[in-house]
Amino acid sequence: MKTILNIIWLILCGLWMCLGYFLAGLILCITIIGIPFGIAAFRIGVYALWPFGYTTVERRDAGAGSAVGNVLWLILAGWWLALGHIVTGIALFITIIGIPFALANFKLIPLSLMPLGKEIVPSDRPFATR
Template sequence: MRTILNVIWLILAGLWMCLAYLLAGLVLCITIIGIPFGIAAFRIGIYALWPFGYTAVERRDAGAPSFVGNVLWLILAGWWLALGHIVTGLVLCVTIIGIPFGIANFKLIPLSLMPLGKEIVPTDRPFATR
C-alpha cells in the first residue's frame, strides 16, 4: 500500500516539492556557511519525494546549535517551502482522492520550518537513532 501511495504522491506533489527542496539546497550550498542547510534541504527533498513509510523524529543529540540553525533556516528557506506545502496541500484537498495527500503535505510543514535536529527514519522503527 505504501508503494501505491508513494507513486500517486510522486505524481501529484512529490516531484514538485522535491524540486523545490533541491533548488533551495543548491542556492544554500553557494556559500560555505550554507552547506549544512543545503544538505538538510537535500535530505528533506528525498523525504518529500517518497514520504509514505517514513517519519521524522527528534535527534537526541541535537542542541542549541540546531535551534540557532533552525532560526536561520526559517529566514532563508523554511517559510517559502512551508508555503509551498500549504498551497499544494490546499489544492490536493479539493478532491476526495487528494485529501490524504493534502494531509501528508500539511504534516511536512513543521519539518520544512525546522529541519535541523530531526532525523528521517522508517515508520517501522520510529525511535531509532544513529
C-alpha cells in the same frame, strides 16, 4: 500500500516539492556557511519525494546549534518551502482522492520550517536514532 501511495504522491506533488527542496539546497550551498542547510534541504527533498513509510523523530544529540540553525533556516528557506506545502495541500484537499496527500503535505510543514535536530526514519522503527 505504501508503494501505491508513494507513486500517486510522486505524480501529484512529490516531484515538484522535491525540486523545490533541491533548488533551495543548491542556492544554500553557494556559500560555505550555507552548506549544512543545503544538505538538510537535499535530505528533506528525498523525503518529500517518497514520504509514505517514513517519519521524523527528534535527535537526542541535537543541541543549541540546531536551534540557532533552525532560526536561520526559517529565514532563508523554511517559510517559502512551508508555503509550498500549504498551497499544494489546499489544492489537493479540494478533491476526495487528494485528501490523504493533502494531510501528508501538512505533515511536512513542521519539518520544512525547522528541519535541524530531526531525523527521517522508517515508520516501522520510529525510535531508531543515532
